[in-house]
Amino acid sequence: MRALYYAPGAASFLVHWLLIELGLDVELIRVDTAAGDQKRPEYLALNPNGVVPTYVEDGHAMFEAAAIAMTLADRNAPGELAPAFDAPERADYTQWMFHLANAVQPLLRIWWYPHEVAGAENAAPAREHVAPRVEAAWQRIDDHLAARGPFLLGDRPSVADFYVTMLLRWTRGMPRPGDQWPHLAALAARLKARPSFVALYEREGLTDWR
Numbered sequence: 001m002r003a004l005y006y007a008p009g010a011a012s013f014l015v016h017w018l019l020i021e022l023g024l025d026v027e028l029i030r031v032d033t034a035a036g037d038q039k040r041p042e043y044l045a046l047n048p049n050g051v052v053p054t055y056v057e058d059g060h061a062m063f064e065a066a067a068i069a070m071t072l073a074d075r076n077a078p079g080e081l082a083p084a085f086d087a088p089e090r091a092d093y094t095q096w097m098f099h100l101a102n103a104v105q106p107l108l109r110i111w112w113y114p115h116e117v118a119g120a121e122n123a124a125p126a127r128e129h130v131a132p133r134v135e136a137a138w139q140r141i142d143d144h145l146a147a148r149g150p151f152l153l154g155d156r157p158s159v160a161d162f163y164v165t166m167l168l169r170w171t172r173g174m175p176r177p178g179d180q181w182p183h184l185a186a187l188a189a190r191l192k193a194r195p196s197f198v199a200l201y202e203r204e205g206l207t208d209w210r
């Protein structure tokens, strides 16, 4: 039994996308984040951080999108979307997953929720300051793809490419969206061409950034 607490286009997007890609049945439970459902006691009992996603499998609740994504791939497609534990690429895979989760995603949290770090009155300058840091991150990743792509691990896609595609989508309203870097754009185009991406968009009712 699997359940995913999600909001369309949120960090749950990565988990939902992988569930579809891996052909796994899941009960989808929509969380109305605008109404604050993620802060209600019954949700906090599952995920005390009060954010989406929360993934439940056989009664065990898990939070953190990147950790859930890694777990799903290791459990359900070992050696495919996640390199095997003893494969040489495993270290780079872990590196990129942590880099995206620790270095890139938190910058985007500031872009989307600038009042959290700077107060509502400073939201605009917070965004102005974080945008170049996001752009610098994209430049470094694009440089890596130019040298060693087309995917983060080289020739084959991994969960890290699904993840970077979700993060690129989140920059669509930024002064310089991430898909303006050529190798990131090419990576995103490959990932967006997967039937699972189309199915995800249909299921979440998304229309932009197709």
Ligand SMILES: N[C@@H](CCC(=O)N[C@@H](CS)C(=O)NCC(=O)O)C(=O)O
Pocket: 009, 010, 011, 012, 033, 038, 050, 051, 052, 053, 063, 064, 065, 066, 109
């Ligand atoms: N590190 C968490 C962050 C999750 C997160 O920031 N989710 C956002 C949507 S993308 C959310 O729930 N926002 C509502 C809120 O913070 O109240 C993860 O990757 O799972």
